């Protein structure tokens with residue numbers, strides 16, 4: 001299955017993408033994680049994208065399109081993949097259609113108010129990039145990743161000012177992508193719930209996968 005997950009920053013795309021991917025035995029491709037890894041490694045791409053990401057702006061289309069095109073061509077993607085955070089603009093969605101046949105685009109719908117609450121409590125593992133929330137999805141030991149034991153931190157772009165900017169960009173640039181998939185007959189929408197497990201139940205139901 002080739003899936004796209006849509007939703008505002010902090011809607012739970014990464015978490016749900018990870019659960020779906022684990023259940024189906026396919027990889028998650030998160031452009032945010034690929035870009036953050038490139039920055040940590042100090043690659044040429046990493047240096048180029050730093051200023052965009054820091055301020056919550058979108059990285060230029062050509063750059064992420066090339067990154068995803070290359071990634072989906074790798075051997076572990078043959079059975080399918082879950083795209084998290086891509087496409088985020090109409091040109092990205094159209095480019096994706098030119099090199100991949102997507103089976104469904106799942107949108108996780110959450111109000112702006114709730115997004116702001118969630119982003120303040122969000123923590124990310126600085127080693128493996130797993131995500132947590134101090135109230136909604138806490139790690140077993142505060143500040144420590146359950147998966148790899150790495151230290152958890154607030155993401156640089158989760159500060160209030162940057163979050164507001166990212167939400168604005170989401171409404172302007174990414175919401176039209178939803179309409180694109182609606183017209184293609186591929187859009188599935190689920191309302192994000194307070195409790196993670198409740199959202200997961202709705203997501204799996206929408207996709208017709210058993211939990």
Ligand code: AMP
Pocket residue numbers: 009031032033035052053054056057058059060061064084085086087088089092157166
């Ligand atoms: P995320 O982890 O998905 O919230 O992405 C973090 C940041 O990475 C975004 O605010 C953008 O600066 C950049 N980014 C991730 N995915 C994309 C994309 N598909 N197009 C442009 N920029 C992206």
